[in-house]
Amino acid sequence: MKNLVLLGGGYGNMRILHRLLPNNFPEDTMITLIDRTPFHSLKTEFYALAAGTSTDKEVRVTFPEHPRLDTVYGEITKIDTKEKLVYLDKDRTVQYDDLVIGLGCEDKYHDVPGAEEYTYSIQTIAKSRCTFEKLCGLPAGSTVAIVGAGLSGIELASELRESREDLKIKLFDRSHRILREFPEKLSNYVKSWFEKNNVEVIAESNITKVEPNLLFNHEDVIEVDSVVWTAGVQPVKVVRDIEDIEKDSKERPIINQYFQLINDEHVYVIGDCASSELPPSAQLAEEQAERVVKVLKARFKNEPLPEKMPEIKLKGYLGSLGKKHGFAHVMDTAVTGRLARLMKSGYLWFYKRQVES
Ligand SMILES: Cc1cc2nc3c(=O)[nH]c(=O)nc-3n(C[C@H](O)[C@H](O)[C@H](O)COP(=O)(O)OP(=O)(O)OC[C@H]3O[C@@H](n4cnc5c(N)ncnc54)[C@H](O)[C@@H]3O)c2cc1C
Structure with a gap:
């Protein structure tokens, strides 16, 4: 065999x-x-697991079975x-x-001292569970810093806002505008959502060190209760x-x-x-x-390989801002609000159905 x-x-x-x-x-x-792990983890949903708005079971799918498929854990x-x-x-x-x-x-920590030791992660299901325990167990009014305002940092910040209204959430963005590589309409929409929902976005940040309960941004030393790393x-x-x-x-x-x-x-x-x-x-x-x-x-089939493989064309990106709002960039079109969120939820539903069948 x-x-x-x-x-x-x-x-x-x-x-x-x-x-x-x-x-x-x-x-x-x-x-x-x-x-x-003895299941397929839905990594794209780890932000919701960490924020406590999705359960562990909702972000995993069992592997298929077949007489000639051996699964080794x-x-x-x-x-x-x-x-x-x-x-x-x-x-x-x-x-x-x-x-x-x-x-x-x-995670890549870019040699930032203390980043690996003192920050939480949403890169594996096990780490996302630990992050959930930390974030959801914080005392009232605690400060959470999220380093990195890419898709996963944005989704975590917004989901955490919906999960815990009492927390102070600070999202550190290296760039001058959030979602810099997307159309400005999307950046403005996400920025205003954060303003309305009391998530502080710190633009042009440069995190140089992390210590227990302290985050160093340029020359500023910021007191924090917990830091999540989504910066590479x-x-x-x-x-x-x-x-x-x-x-x-x-x-x-x-x-x-x-x-x-x-x-x-x-x-x-x-x-x-x-x-x-x-x-x-x-x-x-x-x-x-x-x-x-x-x-x-x-x-x-011992057939020759195609001389040229078909080019990969991606369909676009879907992002959530909590459970009701979202943003999407699909086929060069920017979509915001409930429709974008519905598109994301629909896609997840369809994906789960497809892999579970
Ligand atoms: C919060 C978040 C939101 C995201 N949102 C989106 C999105 O909306 N759209 C999108 O397209 N992408 C999104 N991404 C990115 C997407 O999740 C990844 O690009 C995708 O998971 C990559 O798939 P993969 O097949 O390479 O590996 P993965 O899906 O990461 O799977 C790797 C597998 O390898 C296993 N594994 C790793 N190391 C070992 C080891 N040493 N021994 C045994 N097993 C191991 C893991 O358990 C895992 O099952 C998001 C990522 C995050 C973190």
């Missing part, structure tokens, strides 16, 4: 499973899915592409013939540590148009941990997965 091993049951590899199961892969092949500690071996905790190893690495990303990501360590492969300046493995490592056609990399010109997103991971499926199917 050949073994197609999928590392990480995130958005990318869920799409691969969805396309290959139940019978789009050869009889002489089995699929092994490895993840530390544990911590992946090393990927050896020379020996074609994946190492796991408890001295376990898994041998592969083909490997798809979809292990996602973790990097591939997970086990991917950064893969030896003898080419990586880009962000330590992401460089891949060819088939999403294979440059010198190894048996190893594919997708999602947040793969080198790409496009910003990381669940949508990108899924689009990359679609293309890997195309390549795998051709290889299952």
